[in-house]
Amino acid sequence: MNLIEKLALKALHKVDPERSHTLALMAMKAGVVPMPGIVTSDRLKTTFCGMEMTNPVGLAAGYDKNATVVDALTQAGFGFVEVGAVTPRPQPGNPKPRLFRLTEDQAVINRFGFNNEGMEAAAARLTRRSRGRPVPVGLNLGANKDSDDRAADYVKVFNCCGPYVDFVTVNVSSPNTEKLRDLQGADALRGLLQGVLDARKEHDKFTPIFLKIAPDLTDEELAEVAGVAQEVKVDAVIATNTTLSREGLKSAHKDEAGGLSGPPLFEKSTRVLARLSKLTDGQMPLIGVGGIASAEDAYQKILAGASVVQLYSSLAYKGISLVEDIARGIDERLERDGFNSVADAVGTGREAWL
Template sequence: MNLIEKAGLMALHRVDPERSHRLALMAMKAGFVPLSGTYTSPALATRLAGLDLPNPVGLAAGYDKNAEVVDALTQAGFGWIEVGAITPRAQTGNPKPRLFRLSEDQAVINRFGFNNEGMDAAQSRLAKRNRRSGVPVGLNLGANKDSVDRAADYVAVLERCADVVDFVTVNVSSPNTEKLRDLQGAAALTALLRGVMAARDARDKPLPVFLKIAPDLNADEITEIAGVAREAKLDAIIATNTTLDREGLKSASGGEKGGLSGVPLFEKSTRVLAQLSRDLDGALPLVGVGGISSPADAYAKIRAGASAVQLYSALVYKGLSLVTEIAKGLETHLAKDGFGHISDAVATDRSAWL
């Protein structure tokens, strides 16, 4: 992190977290944020669910909810990005305040509740994005809070936006929409995915479908989801979303309701990832998310079973320079351990997490 980036982060941390994030997006949109471009190499170029990633370091959903700064983000070092979550209709989300920095824990709590401008606005912006960057762009699918048929909401967003993205993610794991996580149960998830996959298969052009799951699942539930995902022929699973767990937090805001992300989530999410890797045994690729704040963290996710990783909360504390730092650091770790390519390291230390 250079002095300019450090000063910028210090200034943003003096502002309310949600307003701070809005200012960061505005600065990026206006071209005031220096962008490093995407670092790649033969060792890092990754094939994920049919997608060619320049490097395996991705941006998790939630940072650019409404696809406002997609072109800038594809030049910020990421090998792939995910925008959203997007619901069919615009909704304001939960009352403010709903975003909290936990600086002592290098963590964040949010209870946004899928605030977004709706699928029409997202589709319009994504249709105008620069597709020459070589960085795949995906969309996180959500359901409206007051929907009477949430399964149909996922299909609606997919059908509206499929032509302007490279993959979609079915998000049934946000803790901030009441009863949304109930869709992770075997029967509900099977029915939901049947509709989503039918909509995907009706298209002429292939579109990878990912599933994002919660970290607060027990071993039997994880195994159950692995079976459903295999049966549905999903293209990948993202493990994991935010947690409701609050164990060991030091920050004053640690008791706020919502989903916890950042460093405290690392171990829990990695254990879920490792179990999924064991249960699926290579049947479909996995994405490791949760608590990554260094090259070593990202490498641990890879060795626990992930083919690629995603970041978000660590950017709040370490800035966008962290993205390229992690990509280059992964290359260093691979060389040190004698791996010629990132795929050679996948799941090589899985047993340590089981």
């Protein structure tokens, strides 16, 4: 992290967290945030669900909800970028305040509730640069809070925006929309995923479909989800979303309602990832997310079974330069441990997390 980035982060942390994030997006859109461009090496290059990636470090959904700074983010060192979540109709989300810094824990609690400008606005922005992107760009699909048919909402967003992205994620694991996590039950999940998979058949191009799950599932529930994901042949699973757990927190805002992200989530989400890898015999492509704040964290996700990883909350504390630091750090660890590629390392340390 350079001096300018340190000063910028210090200034942003004196502002309300949601306002701070808005200002960061504005600065990025204006081009005043230095970007490293493509970060890669022969070891870091990887293929995931048919997509060529310059490195395995991705941006998780939630950072750019409305696809307003996609061009900048593809130059920020990420190997892939996920925007959203996006719902069919615009919605304001939950009342403010709804984003809280837990500085002592280097963590974040949010209860946004899928605030976004809707699928038409996202599609308009994604259309402009749908070709020639330097890294894959995906979209997190969501459902409106007041929807009578949430499963149909996911299909609507996919049909509207799917042609302009490289992958989509079915998000049934946000804790901030009432009863959304109920869609992780076997029957509901099967029907939901099948609806999106069937919709894909009507499109001219093949778009990988991912499923994002919660870290708070019991072992039985996780086995059920894994079974459904394999049965319907979803392309990959993202493990995991934010947690409702508050174990071990120190910060003043620790009891705020919402999803917790950041380092306190790391061990929990990585254990879920490792269990999911074992349940699927390492055959289901997995994305590891939850609590990544360093190259070692990202590398542990890979060893636990993730082919690629995503981060978000740690950027609020360590800045955008963290992306390049993590990618370079993974490269160094792969070389140190004698791996010629990311794929060679995937799952080799899984047992340590079980």
